[in-house]
Amino acid sequence: MDSKKRSTLLTLGAIVAGYAALRTVPSLLPEKLELEPLENPTGFRKYVAGDTSGGFDLFVGLDTPEGAEIVARKEAAFERVSDNICGALYGDLETSAARVPMASFSDYYCPYCRVQTKRLAEMTNSMPNEVAVAWHELPLLGDSSNLAAKAALAAKRQGAYVSFHERLMKTPFQASPEYLSRLAGDLGVDEDQLVSDMESAEVVRELENSSALARVFSFVGTPALVIGRTVVQGQISDRMLREIIDLEREDGWDSACMSA
Amino acid sequence: MGTRVRASRFSLCLLALVASLVALTLTEGVRAAESNIYSNSAVNARLVSAENGVAPDAVSISLGLVLEYGEGWKGYWRTPGEVGLAPEIDWTGSSNLASAEILWPAPERFEAFGIENFGYSGEVVLPIRVMLEDRGEPLELRARVALLTCSNVCVPHTFDLALDLANGTGIDRASANAIATFVFQVPAAPEESDIEIDTVALDAKTSSLFVTAQSTQPFQTVDIFPEFGPLVTFGKPDIRLSPDRSELWARIPLNAWSDDYVAPLMTVTDADRAVTAPVVLSADIPAPPYARSASGSGPFQLVLIAAVAFLGGLILNVMPCVLPVLSIKLASVLKVSDQPRRVIRNGFLFSALGVLTFVWMLAVLILVLKWIGVSVGWGIQFQNPIFVALMFIVVAAFAANLFGLFEIALPVGIQDRLGAGSDRAGYAADFGTGLLAAILATPCSAPFLGTAITFALAGNAVDVLVVFTALGIGLASPYVLIAARPALIERIPRPGRWMLFVRMLLGVLLLATAAWLLFVLVGVAGWRATVLVAVSVGVLILLAMTEWSSVSLRRILMAASLAIPLVGVGLFSSQQRSEASTGTTYWQAFVPQDIARHVSEGHTVFVDVTADWCLTCKANKTLVLDRDSVADRLSDEAVIAMQADWTRPDDEIARFLERHGRYGIPFNIVFGPEAPSGIALPEVLSQTLVLEALNRASTRNVVRD
Numbered sequence: 001m002d003s004k005k006r007s008t009l010l011t012l013g014a015i016v017a018g019y020a021a022l023r024t025v026p027s028l029l030p031e032k033l034e035l036e037p038l039e040n041p042t043g044f045r046k047y048v049a050g051d052t053s054g055g056f057d058l059f060v061g062l063d064t065p066e067g068a069e070i071v072a073r074k075e076a077a078f079e080r081v082s083d084n085i086c087g088a089l090y091g092d093l094e095t096s097a098a099r100v101p102m103a104s105f106s107d108y109y110c111p112y113c114r115v116q117t118k119r120l121a122e123m124t125n126s127m128p129n130e131v132a133v134a135w136h137e138l139p140l141l142g143d144s145s146n147l148a149a150k151a152a153l154a155a156k157r158q159g160a161y162v163s164f165h166e167r168l169m170k171t172p173f174q175a176s177p178e179y180l181s182r183l184a185g186d187l188g189v190d191e192d193q194l195v196s197d198m199e200s201a202e203v204v205r206e207l208e209n210s211s212a213l214a215r216v217f218s219f220v221g222t223p224a225l226v227i228g229r230t231v232v233q234g235q236i237s238d239r240m241l242r243e244i245i246d247l248e249r250e251d252g253w254d255s256a257c258m259s260a
Numbered sequence: 261m262g263t264r265v266r267a268s269r270f271s272l273c274l275l276a277l278v279a280s281l282v283a284l285t286l287t288e289g290v291r292a293a294e295s296n297i298y299s300n301s302a303v304n305a306r307l308v309s310a311e312n313g314v315a316p317d318a319v320s321i322s323l324g325l326v327l328e329y330g331e332g333w334k335g336y337w338r339t340p341g342e343v344g345l346a347p348e349i350d351w352t353g354s355s356n357l358a359s360a361e362i363l364w365p366a367p368e369r370f371e372a373f374g375i376e377n378f379g380y381s382g383e384v385v386l387p388i389r390v391m392l393e394d395r396g397e398p399l400e401l402r403a404r405v406a407l408l409t410c411s412n413v414c415v416p417h418t419f420d421l422a423l424d425l426a427n428g429t430g431i432d433r434a435s436a437n438a439i440a441t442f443v444f445q446v447p448a449a450p451e452e453s454d455i456e457i458d459t460v461a462l463d464a465k466t467s468s469l470f471v472t473a474q475s476t477q478p479f480q481t482v483d484i485f486p487e488f489g490p491l492v493t494f495g496k497p498d499i500r501l502s503p504d505r506s507e508l509w510a511r512i513p514l515n516a517w518s519d520d521y522v523a524p525l526m527t528v529t530d531a532d533r534a535v536t537a538p539v540v541l542s543a544d545i546p547a548p549p550y551a552r553s554a555s556g557s558g559p560f561q562l563v564l565i566a567a568v569a570f571l572g573g574l575i576l577n578v579m580p581c582v583l584p585v586l587s588i589k590l591a592s593v594l595k596v597s598d599q600p601r602r603v604i605r606n607g608f609l610f611s612a613l614g615v616l617t618f619v620w621m622l623a624v625l626i627l628v629l630k631w632i633g634v635s636v637g638w639g640i641q642f643q644n645p646i647f648v649a650l651m652f653i654v655v656a657a658f659a660a661n662l663f664g665l666f667e668i669a670l671p672v673g674i675q676d677r678l679g680a681g682s683d684r685a686g687y688a689a690d691f692g693t694g695l696l697a698a699i700l701a702t703p704c705s706a707p708f709l710g711t712a713i714t715f716a717l718a719g720n721a722v723d724v725l726v727v728f729t730a731l732g733i734g735l736a737s738p739y740v741l742i743a744a745r746p747a748l749i750e751r752i753p754r755p756g757r758w759m760l761f762v763r764m765l766l767g768v769l770l771l772a773t774a775a776w777l778l779f780v781l782v783g784v785a786g787w788r789a790t791v792l793v794a795v796s797v798g799v800l801i802l803l804a805m806t807e808w809s810s811v812s813l814r815r816i817l818m819a820a821s822l823a824i825p826l827v828g829v830g831l832f833s834s835q836q837r838s839e840a841s842t843g844t845t846y847w848q849a850f851v852p853q854d855i856a857r858h859v860s861e862g863h864t865v866f867v868d869v870t871a872d873w874c875l876t877c878k879a880n881k882t883l884v885l886d887r888d889s890v891a892d893r894l895s896d897e898a899v900i901a902m903q904a905d906w907t908r909p910d911d912e913i914a915r916f917l918e919r920h921g922r923y924g925i926p927f928n929i930v931f932g933p934e935a936p937s938g939i940a941l942p943e944v945l946s947q948t949l950v951l952e953a954l955n956r957a958s959t960r961n962v963v964r965d
Binding site: 107108109110111112113114115140141142169170171172174220221222223224233234235 | 411516
């Protein structure tokens with residue numbers, strides 16, 4: 001009877017242990033924090049993930065062929081941000097050697113962008129003295145994504161960027177006046193201000209800057225993230241994110257900004 | 261959004277395309293007709309044509325957009341799901357092209373980070389039906405393709421593909437076959453499919469879409485894709501099949517709804533067939549009839565669940581609900597302490613068998629109830645006044661026996677059958693002890709038990725029997741342990757005066773149990789019926805205590821005092837449930853359809869499903885819910901506390917439990933702006949657990965930057 005009981009216990013124990021192992025082991029496998037310096041812009045480096053972001057010719061969007069005027073504006077924006085990369089990335093975030101800035105680039109139609117926005121928002125909430133986020137919109141996916149980006153940036157001007165994105169998860173974005181009105185009401189932002197900001201020159205300029213930054217860093221898609229001086233493309237685990245933040249703090253993230 | 265294709269037009273295009281492909285395969289091709297290739301690590305794309313040239317008199321051409329997604333990359337269907345983007349082709353610059361229509365092969369479902377997407381991975385060919393402007397004339401195709409690919413990063417692509425078809429005949433067999441393969445994966449029109457979509461109903465109350473469908477050929481691996489335009493998005497469907505797999509029922513939760521939806525399409529996919537049908541919303545919400553198809557319990561899963569059920573049964577032994585039973589167990593231990601090992605062993609084995617028998621009875625009852633379509637739950641027998649009355653009689657008689665009020669077996673033999681009162685050391689009594697222990701153990705759910713019961717109730721007869729047997733073995737394991745090691749009994753001191761005290765103590769415990777049952781009876785049947793039962797049982801015990809000259813008269817009277825309460829309870833049960841004063845006033849009535857509204861107004865809703873007969877619920881209430889820290893939170897204006905009383909049968913509560921995958925109580929769940937679909941709490945609560953769930957559901961993690 002003893003041996004029978006023991007084997008029963010062993011079987012049960014094995015089941016429990018197996019389940020626990022299945023749940024925890026994958027997250028325990030060490031991820032390598034592999035960084036590779038970028039040739040351009042200098043001073044920055046890239047997080048080499050499982051590597052899916054390589055092998056693309058150029059940064060593209062789903063846009064239509066463009067006129068000479070638009071090309072000229074793009075070139076101007078490219079010059080502008082190249083002159084002051086950190087300024088364009090992080091804007092007027094209050095940073096210090098200990099408070100690492102992050103620039104988040106997202107698109108409304110990109111599934112993982114939602115998760116990243118939420119995650120970064122939670123992170124700034126829980127460690128406000130260690131990190132700060134500058135929100136960029138990189139609407140690569142056509143007209144609706146462009147409009148949603150403008151609305152997000154207009155909401156950002158009234159301090160409602162993250163809540164705007166959370167709100168969009170409940171009702172898909174529509175470019176109708178009724179939708180924007182309802183949205184403004186739900187977010188507690190001024191509706192007229194929101195609508196006029198959407199079409200304002202500043203919002204257009206901000207989009208141009210973000211798009212030029214994407215060119216500077218050769219982003220292939222969204223989400224993209226620049227942490228201090230480290231570029232991350234696509235999904236990244238929370239642990240890895242924190243590790244990079246710590247590394248940036250220790251390495252002195254602002255070296256890149258000084259050299260630029 | 262992608263090109264919307266009306267279902268009715270599918271069939272025509274399909275037929276024409278298949279016919280031309282079959283015809284074409286008969287002649288031999290000379291030279292491949294393919295466009296340039298767009299290629300990177302996410303996707304390789306090219307246009308292919310089944311025909312090598314435009315035959316004289318040809319009015320249409322069969323094209324395919326070949327997309328080979330890289331490892332880990334995905335592309336989207338015409339309806340991409342919550343986010344994502346359908347591929348689009350702009351044909352500007354083509355010549356002799358009247359129209360081009362993409363036929364969308366049935367999609368796969370992708371789930372990532374809780375976001376539902378529909379699309380393709382690996383290699384897919386999007387068949388394209390091209391109509392010529394001038395029949396038999398050469399065709400020049402200029403396609404600007406815009407598509408989105410996502411892996412852990414989303415990369416958009418815009419590229420140009422060019423393909424010229426001069427006059428000529430012959431086909432490219434490889435291309436034709438590739439296109440044909442995917443043409444067969446395009447969902448059929450309703451009139452050509454053996455899948456028939458019966459109803460599609462929108463239920464605002466549960467904010468879900470309900471779908472029923474049937475098929476002459478059994479369903480295998482079904483999925484279901486509703487399309488209501490870009491403004492309406494859905495969560496993961498709960499799909500169930502009838503036992504013969506000919507009927508389908510599905511509930512698809514709404515993530516976002518808009519009354520401005522476009523004419524809806526419903527696509528049902530199954531192993532190698534699919535159908536897309538235009539649908540009209542109906543108001544009749546079909547009831548959930550079948551077991552979950554997704555569970556499709558493999559033998560491994562069943563073994564795992566059986567292990568879980570065993571654990572649940574084991575833990576049930578130490579749940580507050582089983583406290584009354586402990587005394588019965590102890591009493592039986594005392595009874596056998598001076599008997600030979602063989603008798604002890606057999607006695608405990610019979611008790612274990614008693615436990616199992618009850619569990620099997622329950623399993624059979626559940627199967628019968630399921631078969632006739634009654635919703636079932638764990639412990640619901642305590643909702644039946646006659647059952648509670650019978651339990652009260654048995655326990656009261658047992659207590660009286662322990663107090664030494666009477667020592668003889670009852671003439672009708674209920675003790676022999678249900679309790680261990682008889683001096684004849686019959687195994688029947690041991691069996692009865694086990695049976696009674698199991699019966700009294702059932703009113704409450706325990707950790708692990710919920711999971712197992714849920715699985716069993718949603719499964720087939722084999723699932724039910726296996727899970728219940730494992731549960732019974734778990735519950736009976738204390739008996740089995742003693743049967744295995746009768747020597748344990750010998751550690752108990754020799755019988756003496758101490759046994760009298762223990763007997764009294766156990767009697768008090770049982771009396772408390774009887775009092776609890778009486779209290780339950782008040783809840784279930786009302787005051788009048790309860791008084792009747794209590795008085796009858798008093799009479800019954802008095803009759804058993806006294807000596808009578810006429811044995812037959814005594815028997816008749818005792819039978820009467822047994823029958824009267826049972827019949828009386830049935831007759832006198834008052835239909836109204838007296839409003840129990842909960843003492844604390846912040847508890848509101850349970851109105852499930854208001855939960856969503858409260859949440860949308862920014863409130864957090866705490867739901868407590870309880871019942872008079874659920875001792876674990878009482879323990880939760882006293883030890884956790886009524887404690888200051890939790891009570892303060894629940895009485896907070898931002899929190900709405902709802903109490904659902906399941907003492908009596910209530911379909912609404914049963915449905916609520918089932919919707920959240922539970923069949924027993926206690927059940928507590930928290931809804932809030934951050935958790936609109938609810939955070940279900942475990943059976944045994946702690947203050948930290950409750951407060952944490954309340955925080956998690958209500959905190960808005962919003963940074964104002």
